[in-house]
Amino acid sequence: MARFQRSSSDTEPEFTTASLPDIVFMLLIFFMVSTVLREQNIQVRTQLPQAEALTKIDQKRLISKIHIGPLKQGKNKGNTAIQIEDALIENRKTIRNIMYNKLQEQPKLIASLKVDKESEMEIINEVQQELREAGALRINYSSNRENPPQR
Amino acid sequence: MAGLLEQRREDREGGEIPTAGMADIAFLLLIFFLVTTTINVDTGIGMTLPPKLQDQQPPPVKDRNMFKILVNAQGELLVEEEQANINQLRDRVKKHVTNYGNEPDLSESPSDAVISIKTDAQTPYDTYIKVLDEVWMAYREIWDQIARTGQTPRGESVGLGKTYSSYREYYNSLEPSDDNVIRDAFGAQISIAEPDTGD
Numbered sequence: 001m002a003r004f005q006r007s008s009s010d011t012e013p014e015f016t017t018a019s020l021p022d023i024v025f026m027l028l029i030f031f032m033v034s035t036v037l038r039e040q041n042i043q044v045r046t047q048l049p050q051a052e053a054l055t056k057i058d059q060k061r062l063i064s065k066i067h068i069g070p071l072k073q074g075k076n077k078g079n080t081a082i083q084i085e086d087a088l089i090e091n092r093k094t095i096r097n098i099m100y101n102k103l104q105e106q107p108k109l110i111a112s113l114k115v116d117k118e119s120e121m122e123i124i125n126e127v128q129q130e131l132r133e134a135g136a137l138r139i140n141y142s143s144n145r146e147n148p149p150q151r
Numbered sequence: 152m153a154g155l156l157e158q159r160r161e162d163r164e165g166g167e168i169p170t171a172g173m174a175d176i177a178f179l180l181l182i183f184f185l186v187t188t189t190i191n192v193d194t195g196i197g198m199t200l201p202p203k204l205q206d207q208q209p210p211p212v213k214d215r216n217m218f219k220i221l222v223n224a225q226g227e228l229l230v231e232e233e234q235a236n237i238n239q240l241r242d243r244v245k246k247h248v249t250n251y252g253n254e255p256d257l258s259e260s261p262s263d264a265v266i267s268i269k270t271d272a273q274t275p276y277d278t279y280i281k282v283l284d285e286v287w288m289a290y291r292e293i294w295d296q297i298a299r300t301g302q303t304p305r306g307e308s309v310g311l312g313k314t315y316s317s318y319r320e321y322y323n324s325l326e327p328s329d330d331n332v333i334r335d336a337f338g339a340q341i342s343i344a345e346p347d348t349g350d
Contacts, residue, residue: 017171017174020173020174021173021176024174024177024178024181027181028177028181028184031181031185032184049276049280049281050280051195051196051280051284052284052287052288052291053284053287053290053291054194054195055196055197056192056193056194057193057194057195057197058192060193063193112193112195115276116276117275117276117280118275118276118277119275119276120272120273120274120275121271121272121273121275121276121279122272122273124276125270128200132200132201132203133203135202135203137199137200137201138197138200139197139200140193140195140196140197140198141195141196141198141280142193142194143194143195143196143280143284144194145194
């Protein structure tokens with residue numbers, strides 16, 4: 001009995017919390033620095049057009065981005081290309097399969113068309129026809145606000 | 152050589168800054184950053200493509216209800232068979248959809264009115280978006296008016312309950328399950344015309 005008593009009374013069993021803030025600060029700094037917001041490696045230039053009648057898409061998980069614009073580099077630099085996720089689309093007829101598969105996973109999919117403003121409508125029409133084939137009918141012409149507010 | 156200074160220092164043991172609260176502060180900061188980091192919200196012009204045509208033809212639209220906008224490769228506009236300027240477009244669209252059968256060339260009712268935009272293969276995308284934006288803004292301005300007055304342009308109540316300063320404010324107040332009564336009362340029909348297939 002005596003032995004038990006002594007062990008519980010003499011030393012106060014506390015662990016030091018002094019370094020806890022350091023750990024949390026490390027976490028904080030890690031998050032602040034590493035939040036690069038998963039910017040894909042976009043290989044096409046997409047300078048978005050400006051518009052006024054904008055809607056916001058709050059549910060990010062519904063969005064599937066399609067980039068259309070001139071290639072930034074490579075031997076075909078300047079040629080208009082389509083990029084979905086990380087891959088450039090070689091054959092435009094494959095878009096319907098890609099989008100169809102995505103639609104099976106997310107029935108409320110919104111195809112966000114990030115199109116360079118100097119593109120021609122031909123390629124957009126073509127992509128839209130592919131989207132119709134796939135049944136992905138909700139689209140969004142990604143554009144920026146006109147005259148960005150001065151801060 | 153145990154000087155007076157050293158002795159005093161030894162006396163003052165326990166003079167520590169309490170660090171227990173530091174963790175809480177850091178956690179608050181962490182949570183603040185986690186919550187406020189809005190990862191730049193995607194904005195754009197929403198559209199719904201027409202479903203793929205099977206065998207049936209699209210339902211016919213009366214010529215008077217159709218407001219045709221053609222954009223050519225140079226970015227020039229042909230509105231209802233005559234050349235027009237993009238600056239006039241918004242007012243013309245508004246006039247067309249709020250006609251309620253008054254003028255024989257314009258729409259019979261807002262729900263019958265269709266705005267058709269047709270582009271050429273070489274039309275710049277920028278111009279297309281500008282045209283589409285003007286058409287949407289025409290509807291937006293009408294919706295703003297409905298949100299402010301609670302009435303359609305013809306004076307029918309839409310059952311808004313209260314008035315809002317703008318359509319956006321009304322839209323933001325909607326719960327996901329709510330019906331958008333403004334759009335139900337005054338819907339927008341914007342059609343992207345089928346591209347010509349092979350000439």
